[in-house]
Amino acid sequence: MGFLQPLFLLAGAAILIPVFLHLFHRQESKIFTFPAIRYLLRTERDHARQIRTQQLLLLLLRIAIVVLIVALGARIHFPGSGGSHEPTALALVIDNSMSATIIEDGGRRLDTLKAAARRSVSGAGHDDVIWVVRAGAPWEPALPGGIEEALAAIEATESAHGRGALGGAVERARALVAQSALPEREVHLFTDLQATGFDDALAGDGDIPVVVFGLPAREPDNRGIGGVTIGGGLPPLAGRRTEAAVSIVGGDPEDSVGVRLYIDGQVRAATTAPGGSTVLLPVGPFPSGRVEGYAEIDPDPLTADDRRYFAFTVREPTAVALAGAAPFFLVEALAVLEESDRIVRGDLARAATVLSIGGEGLDARGFTQGAVVAPYADPAQLPALNRRLAEAGIPYRYGAERGGARIASSAVGIDLGDIEIRRFHPLERTGDPEPSASDAPVTLSNGDPWIVGGAAPTGPYILIASPLDEESTTLPVSAAMIPLLEWAIERGWRGDEDRDATAGTSFRPPATSTAVRDPGGNLHPVDGDQPFVRTAMAGFYQPLAGDSALEAIPVNTPAAESDLAPLRASEVRRILPGTRAVVDDADAWSRQIFRSGRGPEPWRALALVLLALLAIEVVVAAARGLRSFPTPTA
């Protein structure tokens, strides 16, 4: 309960008037000679209790009337929704992730969420400050505004093909409203309750309440393309056929779906495959150069993950020079690659990639040559290796030998899970900050990188932490040896040139880029040194240098968004501390939001009650005879 005009409460002192009259006015009596006093005595004797009851009733009525008048004047209001409320800093978090594009009951989930967000804004007041935060990646800054700005922002909210990071979005929303000086703060979250959207659980106890509008929990059957791998992860060679592996996630294993592969806008392969399977489609041969395309399955209600874009570079065999004393299995692997025409052997002067053991040959390579470096098994050679790295400008040093680790993660597209690392030398970065995930494509179970890569002033490089002999690691005797070696040779030559990205994340365009054209044809100026972040939609993004297109970078939907399993309300409360309520209908929503505020002013009801009390007071007073007293005539 509160008052919009609290100063008027001072008029409440008027309550003392009827009380004073009731208690003390009798002392202000006048004297009247009256012979029929015996009738008065009889009346008082017979009706004393009734008279006292009437007096008390009148006193209570008059006090109630004064109280109502004061309440009306002070503009009383009660807690609740539907009326005005205390000025509130309000952040609306709209889950516009890929899953919100699904069509249900004839409409998009996102449209339902936007309608709920508009209901929140309709309940807001002109003293409120509102932020609209979009939970779908990529992150976009939210600007404070009023009702009009919030409605415009809601209207402009479109679905993104990125992942919904609701935990982070709510944290950002809380941070926004926390900086406000307004007396009340609330965060309203509008989501389809997709479980993967809550993977980034919040920290903290949630001082600022969160009200969640969650669509009714449903898990429609969804299938999508989880990935497309060309040539088993290695770039195809010019003039040779290769295979595209298309992974279908979700869907009914008993039900087949049509799969089509498009290269340069034309269908190059097609088949059917059951849900959850991976199908191989033959493609090629291709001439040297960049190839772009996409795989597609028959559409379902969630169409965003039914297409997956890819791009690869078809190359000629890479010239490789071996420097240093290579272990046996490394030599054999190079021979296999050479015999299969995947590489050609050459001297240091003409090689595209130098395969350096113990850092040898680094001093002789040219600026355009890549380097793949592995240490000798003899630890005594380690200082020489580190000295050569320093001379080559490579910002890593090999540390003291360690042992006993397994490969924890690999981003090279080759299964390294069974590889045992018996010995390795920790790769320690010098000077610059810790290597990023992209700089360490393979890491160990203890967190140390096992392979690092980058571009030094003297050229691109790949460093492997273990000697490539069978005593240091099981890699040389595993099936992964040859593809990993080829990957290292290619990566070591070209550096990280095969760019791809997930919608909502960033990619680094070529350094000479001046703009990036998104799938919608919009141009975004870029600084060649900065990553490009406006990847809301899946499709091909074209970095441009002036008017020239440099390449096409495929951006795909995150695989996690294809999993539409919803969370229960109780799980949402656990994951989002400070959640006030999780509701799925408009009426409940209206009751939960702006609860700390005030409900509508009940002036009509109070006025009616006041009129009723006045009427009762008149009746009771008239019954006492006050208003029926005849006017004396002259």
Place this chain on the structure above:
Amino acid sequence: MTNETTTPHRDRRSDLIDPATLAQLGGIDIIARQVVHGFLLGLHRSPNRGFSAEFAENRAYQPGDDLRTLDWRMFARSDRFYVKQYEEETNLRAWMLIDISASMDWSSRSSLPTKLWYAKHLAAAISLILTRQGDIVGLMAFHERIVRQVRARGGKVHWRLLLQHLHALEGGGRTDSESAIRNVAMRLKRKGLVILISDLLVDPAETAKALIFLQHTGHEVLVFHLIDPGERDLPTTGETRFIDPETGDSLRVSVADMRRQYRAAVENAVAEWTTKLTSRGIAYATIGTDEPLARALRFYLWKRQRLP
């Protein structure tokens, strides 16, 4: 003829004039005469005439009537012919018993006459009627005791004597009607009509017993209960301390709280008087002091008609 200060307008019967106006006409004798004259004139015009066959009356002249019976004085006053009709003397002995206690000398508004004024003029009018009928009439005034007594006699001279006594009456003292009435009963040896004019602000039970006792002694009893309008409905507002002029007792009440119940109490008291007296054959009438005297006179004549 008469001037306007002493003679009511011809078109207005004095018995129908409200007491406040009537009090401005003059002395008690003039008022009594005018009231009685107007009252008797009204009887002739009244379609209800006939109940007064036992007393002398004037009736409208009809062809064949003896011209000697024409009342020339009435002709002079009303421009109409009336004949006089005479009855034998009734030998009725009437006593006017007037309460002159302090409560009678009170009116709720300055524009109203006091109950004592009303009582004196009512007594004068009735006495005049009695005298004109040839009856004899006496007077007793009392409060705690009988303070004035005039023996019952007839004739205009006696009536003027009565008027002098009535004129001299002043209110005061407490009312003890019960002992006064019993005293009257002891004093009156011959049966007759006893007319009590009082505000009856007395002990109802004891006073009723005394009146019944009076009736048992062979008298016919007629009670005029005078009530000031302010006694029917409390005459003031707000918090008031009421003081009894007779006893000096006081009571502080909120008039608004008491008004309705007080009005009911008065009505109950009147009903109580009515029940107690009329059930024993005692004629009883409440007369407001703001009412014209005609109603009281009609009530008297109604009672007079039923006397044996």
